[in-house]
Amino acid sequence: MTLKVSAKDVNPKQVGSFAAAPRFLKLLSVFTLTLVLIPLVYLAIRSSENGWDSFVSIILRPRSVQTLFTSLALSLTVAIGALLIGLGVALILGKTNIMLRRLLLVLMPLPLAIPSYVIAYSYLTINPFLRGFWISAIILILATFPFVAIPTYALIRKINLNQEEVARTLGLSPLGVLMKVIWPQVRVASVAGALLSALYALSDFGTVSLMRLDTFTRVIYTVYRATFDRSGAASLGIMLLAVSLFVVFLERRGRGLVVPSSGQGRSGGVLAIGNYRHLAFLFVLSIYFATLVIPGYVLISRSISVGNSINIGNLISVISNTALVAFLGASVALLLAIPVGILSARFKSRFAQVIENSLLVTHALPGVVVGLALVALGARYLSGLYQTIYLLAFAYALLFIANSLGSVRSSLEKIPMRLDEVARSLGQTYSQTLRRVILPIATPGIFAGWLLVFVTAMKELPATLMLKPTGFETLSTSLWTATSISQYSQAAPFALALVLIASIPSYLLNRPNLAEREVMRENKDL
Amino acid sequence: MTDIRIDGLTVYYGTTRVLNELSLFVPTQNLVAVLGPSGCGKSTLLRSIAGFVAPKAGTIRFGSTLMSVSSVQVPPERRNVGYVPQEGALFPHLSVSKNVGFGLAKGKDSHKRIAEMLDLVGLADFKNRLPHQLSGGQQFRVAIARALAPAPNVMLLDEPFSSLDAQLREELRYEIKKILKDSKTTTLLVTHDREEALVMADLIAPMKNGKIVQLGSPQDVYNNPSGLETAISTGDALIVPAIKTKAGKIYTALSATKPLRGESGNVIIRPEEIEISFKKEKSNAKVSEIEYFGHDALIHLELANKIKVSARVAAPVAVKVGDRVNAKQKGPLRFFSKN
Numbered sequence: 001m002t003l004k005v006s007a008k009d010v011n012p013k014q015v016g017s018f019a020a021a022p023r024f025l026k027l028l029s030v031f032t033l034t035l036v037l038i039p040l041v042y043l044a045i046r047s048s049e050n051g052w053d054s055f056v057s058i059i060l061r062p063r064s065v066q067t068l069f070t071s072l073a074l075s076l077t078v079a080i081g082a083l084l085i086g087l088g089v090a091l092i093l094g095k096t097n098i099m100l101r102r103l104l105l106v107l108m109p110l111p112l113a114i115p116s117y118v119i120a121y122s123y124l125t126i127n128p129f130l131r132g133f134w135i136s137a138i139i140l141i142l143a144t145f146p147f148v149a150i151p152t153y154a155l156i157r158k159i160n161l162n163q164e165e166v167a168r169t170l171g172l173s174p175l176g177v178l179m180k181v182i183w184p185q186v187r188v189a190s191v192a193g194a195l196l197s198a199l200y201a202l203s204d205f206g207t208v209s210l211m212r213l214d215t216f217t218r219v220i221y222t223v224y225r226a227t228f229d230r231s232g233a234a235s236l237g238i239m240l241l242a243v244s245l246f247v248v249f250l251e252r253r254g255r256g257l258v259v260p261s262s263g264q265g266r267s268g269g270v271l272a273i274g275n276y277r278h279l280a281f282l283f284v285l286s287i288y289f290a291t292l293v294i295p296g297y298v299l300i301s302r303s304i305s306v307g308n309s310i311n312i313g314n315l316i317s318v319i320s321n322t323a324l325v326a327f328l329g330a331s332v333a334l335l336l337a338i339p340v341g342i343l344s345a346r347f348k349s350r351f352a353q354v355i356e357n358s359l360l361v362t363h364a365l366p367g368v369v370v371g372l373a374l375v376a377l378g379a380r381y382l383s384g385l386y387q388t389i390y391l392l393a394f395a396y397a398l399l400f401i402a403n404s405l406g407s408v409r410s411s412l413e414k415i416p417m418r419l420d421e422v423a424r425s426l427g428q429t430y431s432q433t434l435r436r437v438i439l440p441i442a443t444p445g446i447f448a449g450w451l452l453v454f455v456t457a458m459k460e461l462p463a464t465l466m467l468k469p470t471g472f473e474t475l476s477t478s479l480w481t482a483t484s485i486s487q488y489s490q491a492a493p494f495a496l497a498l499v500l501i502a503s504i505p506s507y508l509l510n511r512p513n514l515a516e517r518e519v520m521r522e523n524k525d526l
Numbered sequence: 527m528t529d530i531r532i533d534g535l536t537v538y539y540g541t542t543r544v545l546n547e548l549s550l551f552v553p554t555q556n557l558v559a560v561l562g563p564s565g566c567g568k569s570t571l572l573r574s575i576a577g578f579v580a581p582k583a584g585t586i587r588f589g590s591t592l593m594s595v596s597s598v599q600v601p602p603e604r605r606n607v608g609y610v611p612q613e614g615a616l617f618p619h620l621s622v623s624k625n626v627g628f629g630l631a632k633g634k635d636s637h638k639r640i641a642e643m644l645d646l647v648g649l650a651d652f653k654n655r656l657p658h659q660l661s662g663g664q665q666f667r668v669a670i671a672r673a674l675a676p677a678p679n680v681m682l683l684d685e686p687f688s689s690l691d692a693q694l695r696e697e698l699r700y701e702i703k704k705i706l707k708d709s710k711t712t713t714l715l716v717t718h719d720r721e722e723a724l725v726m727a728d729l730i731a732p733m734k735n736g737k738i739v740q741l742g743s744p745q746d747v748y749n750n751p752s753g754l755e756t757a758i759s760t761g762d763a764l765i766v767p768a769i770k771t772k773a774g775k776i777y778t779a780l781s782a783t784k785p786l787r788g789e790s791g792n793v794i795i796r797p798e799e800i801e802i803s804f805k806k807e808k809s810n811a812k813v814s815e816i817e818y819f820g821h822d823a824l825i826h827l828e829l830a831n832k833i834k835v836s837a838r839v840a841a842p843v844a845v846k847v848g849d850r851v852n853a854k855q856k857g858p859l860r861f862f863s864k865n
Contacts, residue, residue, distance in 0.1 A: 418611040418613075419615055419617060421609060422609055422617075422673075424577070424578075424603050425577075425602050425605070425607050425608070425629075427604070427606065427676060429603050432603075436628075441618060
C-alpha cells in the first residue's frame, strides 16, 4: 500500500518540529549574549582608540610589564599555595580519623563565602603595617584553598577502597598508595581547583589594594581614579582580561579530563598514619584559625568596642542600599539567564552550546574590568543610566550571569524530557509546556540560585566602587572607605554585617553538604 | 478513532539510520504490539508517530489525515495522540486529578471528564494525591487516564510495564487491555517483552533493523514466524539442522533416516512440540539437564550427533538426568533455507 502525498494534504501552518528550539528562545538568548558582550567589545574599542601603536606602547610600558609580572607571580603563588593546603586538608579530612573531623568538614567551604578583603581588613586591624606581596598571597591562599579542597575531598571519598587494598597486597606502603593510587585520580580535579584560586587572585581587588600591592586590578583602579585616563585603564583591562580568559581556558580543559572513579564497591577508609594524626589535626586547626577564628574575633570585638558610636540609622540605610542593588542585579541576571538555560538544558544544539559557553566564561570577568567597561560606556553613551543604581545592578548581572545560568540549567536538566513530550502530546504548545510544566517544577531550584547570586552580589567591591552613585554607600564600599582612611575600628560593624548578611547565607546555600551526604550514605548501607 | 498508516518511514539519528523504509498499518480500534529487541528502532517509531522525531522520508497518516511527510510535520500538540512513556512520566507538581485534566480545556465538562477517567482506572479516591504518594501501578493508571482523557485519535504506549514488578505487570496487562478495548481507541504499543505482546495485542508486528518484518495475530506469528529472528522474539525456539529434498520432504536431526541429497537449512521447533517417550530400542537422545519451573519443565536432550534440543513437558516430570529417551517432533515443520 502506497499513499501518495498530494498538495492539499499539506497545511503550511503546521510546519514545525519538536526537536528544534522555538524561535523566541533563540532570539532572547542572542539578546542576552549581545548585552553581555557589548561592554567588553566597547572596552576593546576604547583601549585601541588612540591607535594600535598607543595600545602597544601602553602595555609595553615598564610599569605595565611590572604589573603583569606581579599579577602573574601572585596568581601562581596563590595557585601553588592553595593546591598544597587544599590537598593537605582534603587528605587529612578524607583519609584520617582526626578529632572533630565532621565539624571541620562542615566548615571547610566557609572561607569561600567570606570576601578575602574582609580577612585582609581584619589582619590590618591587628597590625596596620602589613603590606606587600607575601601577606596578600597568604590571605588569598587562606581564602581560596577550598577551591582545591572541596573537589579533591569528594574524589578521595569516592575512590574505591578495594583499589587501595589491592595496592597494599601488591606491596605498596601507605605513602605508596597515596602517590600511586590516590594522587593520579585526584590530580586533574585538584589542579583545576588551583586554577580557580589563580583566577580569584587575578580578579581580586580588595586584598591587594588594602595591602598596597600593585597588581592589574589596583593599577587599573588607580589609573582610572587619578587621571580618568580611560583608554590607558582600558588597555590594562584588556590585558587582565586576556590573562583571565587564558586561566579559564586551562581550567575548562582540565575539567573535561576528570576520570570518574569506578562507582561500585566500598569507598572511604582511613590511612594509618599513627601519631602523625595529631600533627595533621594541628595543621588543619591552624588553617581554620587563621582563616575563620582570627577574622571572626576581630570583627566581633571591634564591633563591640565601637558599639556606642555606631550610627544605627546609617548602618540600616547602607544595608538596605546593598540589598536593593544586589536584588536588582540578581534579578536581571536571572531574567537574562533563563532563556539561555532553557535552550541549553532542553535543546542540545550547537547553537545553544556556543551561547552557553560564551556566557559561562564570563565568570572570569574581574569586577574592575566590568566596572571600567560600564563607566566608559555609561559616561559616553548612557548618560541617563550613568551614576545610577541601575547601571551598577547591570554590572552585577554581568558579573554573576554565569552563576545564574548554572543554577537555571541544573534545575532544568533534572526534569525528564518525557514530561515535555507528554505535555506536547496533550495538546500544549511549547510556551504552554514551559509555563504549565517546566517552570513550575524548576522554580524552587531557580529561586535558590537567584538567592545565591543575590547574597554573592552583596559582597562585590570594585565594580561597586566605580559605578555607585555619589553618596550611595553599600556595606563593601563603607568598609572600604573607612579602611582606606585607617579607621579600622569604625569599619568593623560594616564588615560584621557583611559576614552575617552575605557570607553566612551564601555558605549555607552553597554548602556541598559533604558531611551530611556521607551520613546519609552510611545509613543507607546499613 | 482512526487507523494509523505508515509508509516508507525512514529516520536518521545523525548518520545512523534507525528506521528503514518502514511500513505498518494499524487498523481502527485494534491494539498492535511492535515487538523487538532494544535498539531495533521501535521507540523511534513511536516517537515519530507522536511527532517528537522528524522522519527523513515516508509518510504517517491518521486515517486519511497526513501527520508527517519529510517536508511537513504536524507538531505533537496538534496530533491528538495519547502518549504513555516508560514509567508514566506524571507531572510531579500536579495532583492526580490535575494530571488527568492536563490536556482538557478548562470548564465544567473537564471536571466531569476527569471524574469519569478516574472511575475508569479505579482511582477516584486518590484524586488529590500527588504522584509521589502513589504506588508504581497507580502512577501508571493515572498516566493511562491522562492520555485517554482528551479522547485521542490513537494511543501510543512505550514499554509501558517495564518498570513494574512481575506480578503487578500481569494484573495490569489485563486491566489496561480491557480499558483500551472499552474506549475503542486505536493503540500502538512497543515492547521487548514477548509475553506482554502476545497477551495484550490483537496484532503483533515483529521489528528488525528498522523494519516491520511481519504483521499477524499472536497465534499466527507464533506458529508461522516469517524468519528465525521472529521465531526467537515470539517465544522459545529450537533451531535444528534439516534437509529438504526435491520432492519437498523435510528431514531433521530428529528424523530416523536421512536423505542423500537435498537443500540444507534449519527448521524451527517450539519446545512444546517435542514429545519424549521411553522406548529403549528406539531411543535417540540422552537427558542432559532438567530445568524445573513447577508447572512444567524443560528437558534438555542431547541427540546422537551432539545436537542439543529441549522439550517442554507438563509436571510431574518422569525422567531424570542420564535417561535415554525417544524424542519426536510433532508440530509443523517450518523450514528456512540456509541462504
